[in-house]
Amino acid sequence: MEVLKVTEQKELAVKLKELFPQGRITCTEAHDLAREWDMDPRELGEACDEAGIKISACELGCF
Structure with missing residues (x-):
């Protein structure tokens, strides 16, 4: 899988802020979103x- 370019990462960060204005996402939501967006x-x-x-x-109990 290709690593995102810096500009793409910044655009993705903006999109994430729009989707999660409360500033939190669960590990499960993050994995589901990564799968939906076909990304690592x-x-x-x-x-x-x-x-x-x-x-x-966190599904691993890390956070």
Whole structure:
């Protein structure tokens, strides 16, 4: 899978802020969204970091 370019990451961060204005997304929601958008969950996680969105209810118990 191709790594997102910086501009694409910034655009994705803006979209995430629109979708999750409360600044939180669950791990399950993040995985579902990554699958829906056909992208690597790690890339989505990086975009969430860029957008200041916290991932909660980690499936691995990390957060």
